[in-house]
Amino acid sequence: MDSNKDQWVDERLAELRPDERWQPDVYRGLARFRKQGEKVRDRKQRWGWLVAGAIAAGLPLIAVPSTWASTRAFAQRCVSACVGQSNWVRDMFVHNVPSSVYVKPGDRRMAPDFVLNDASGEPVRLANFRGRVVLLNFWATWCAPCRIEIPWFFEFQNTHWSAGFTTLGVSLDQDGWDAVKPYVEGHKINYRVMVGNDDVAQLYGANSLPTTFLIDKSGRIAATHIGLSGRGEYEADIRTVLDEQ
Amino acid sequence: MNADEGRPDIETIFHAQYERITRVIARVLRDPSRAEELAVEVFLKWSRNPSAQGENAQACLYRVAVRAGLDELRRESRRTRRERALGFFRKSPTPEDVRASREDQERVRVVLAAIQARQAELLVLRTQGLSYDELACALNLKPASIGTFLSRAEQAFRKEYIKRYGQQ
Numbered sequence: 001m002d003s004n005k006d007q008w009v010d011e012r013l014a015e016l017r018p019d020e021r022w023q024p025d026v027y028r029g030l031a032r033f034r035k036q037g038e039k040v041r042d043r044k045q046r047w048g049w050l051v052a053g054a055i056a057a058g059l060p061l062i063a064v065p066s067t068w069a070s071t072r073a074f075a076q077r078c079v080s081a082c083v084g085q086s087n088w089v090r091d092m093f094v095h096n097v098p099s100s101v102y103v104k105p106g107d108r109r110m111a112p113d114f115v116l117n118d119a120s121g122e123p124v125r126l127a128n129f130r131g132r133v134v135l136l137n138f139w140a141t142w143c144a145p146c147r148i149e150i151p152w153f154f155e156f157q158n159t160h161w162s163a164g165f166t167t168l169g170v171s172l173d174q175d176g177w178d179a180v181k182p183y184v185e186g187h188k189i190n191y192r193v194m195v196g197n198d199d200v201a202q203l204y205g206a207n208s209l210p211t212t213f214l215i216d217k218s219g220r221i222a223a224t225h226i227g228l229s230g231r232g233e234y235e236a237d238i239r240t241v242l243d244e245q
Numbered sequence: 246m247n248a249d250e251g252r253p254d255i256e257t258i259f260h261a262q263y264e265r266i267t268r269v270i271a272r273v274l275r276d277p278s279r280a281e282e283l284a285v286e287v288f289l290k291w292s293r294n295p296s297a298q299g300e301n302a303q304a305c306l307y308r309v310a311v312r313a314g315l316d317e318l319r320r321e322s323r324r325t326r327r328e329r330a331l332g333f334f335r336k337s338p339t340p341e342d343v344r345a346s347r348e349d350q351e352r353v354r355v356v357l358a359a360i361q362a363r364q365a366e367l368l369v370l371r372t373q374g375l376s377y378d379e380l381a382c383a384l385n386l387k388p389a390s391i392g393t394f395l396s397r398a399e400q401a402f403r404k405e406y407i408k409r410y411g412q413q
Contacts, residue, residue, distance in 0.1 A: 016273070016350060029281055
């Protein structure tokens with residue numbers, strides 16, 4: 001079979017013979033081999049630790065019900081950070097949530113009462129606002145969709161105050177007034193803001209932020225907005241409830 | 246009974262085969278230092294694949310080496326074509342480039358990068374002096390068909406060479 005070999009091709013391929021003076025350095029190669037092998041092992045180990053750490057951190061959070069609130073808050077914080085950055089994330093997570101439910105006057109339930117302190121330390125009782133339409137907004141300073149809604153609430157407060165409308169904000173920031181006060185002062189929020197707690201959030205079932213309730217003059221929940229609703233939806237609900245006798 | 250018992254360890258094989266493997270790659274590439282780097286990558290890839298470390302370790306190493314070399318050659322060839330296409334971005338050639346481009350070696354490399362990968366692998370390993378049995382083992386071919394494959398590879402090489410540079 002060798003006799004059939006193409007001599008012409010062999011001659012061309014013989015050109016590829018490396019320079020005879022060149023000698024591959026086995027020891028340099030071996031050192032490189034060991035070093036790169038260690039790098040690969042280190043990388044695998046790092047990934048292993050990362051996965052183990054994530055499981056070790058995640059399991060207790062899932063297993064212990066008392067940590068669910070903080071886990072949820074953390075997850076919300078992550079989603080909100082994404083929502084704040086990107087419109088398509090907002091579309092995916094926020095706009096798809098059924099956000100607005102208006103309840104006919106005959107079917108409404110009473111809004112649970114609560115007392116919380118405002119920024120000046122003065123207690124604010126929800127029941128004291130009977131006779132006015134109240135927009136009760138659960139929010140947090142880190143929640144990007146909440147920050148989108150707040151300027152709308154300014155305007156509602158200005159526009160409808162004289163018609164018997166009040167906005168109340170309940171912040172669920174875990175850092176309390178340390179986080180909320182600078183935000184309220186910095187943005188010159190023109191309505192009363194309180195720092196809430198898990199008990200109040202549970203009373204209203206405010207499991208995600210923002211969650212907003214529109215409470216009629218009799219203290220009953222007339223509308224619920226979960227997630228980032230449209231400004232027009234708020235406006236329409238406020239007008240409807242204000243017009244009710 | 247451990248299946249690894251009696252099998253030489255990876256570093257022993259490295260010592261025994263590194264030079265040959267590097268020379269296979271250096272046949273294909275112009276830059277010997279790049280050939281040494283690639284040879285180390287070949288051994289790393291081989292060491293991560295336990296099934297390649299049996300009796301046919303040497304054949305596997307040759308296969309991985311010649312593929313690595315030819316892949317790199319094709320990458321270089323694509324890069325050169327791109328740089329030619331974008332003529333105004335092209336760097337002025339160094340004296341080393343000019344010397345290399347005049348050499349017949351460069352033509353052979355261009356032709357190897359252009360023909361089918363399997364044919365190029367066969368020709369490079371053949372010039373390294375591997376027997377038909379070793380070639381068959383390295384490229385997962387039947388020993389009886391090596392002659393035919395080799396003949397076709399040579400024809401393809403000749404055809405491509407003449408198409409590009411004429412009969413010389």
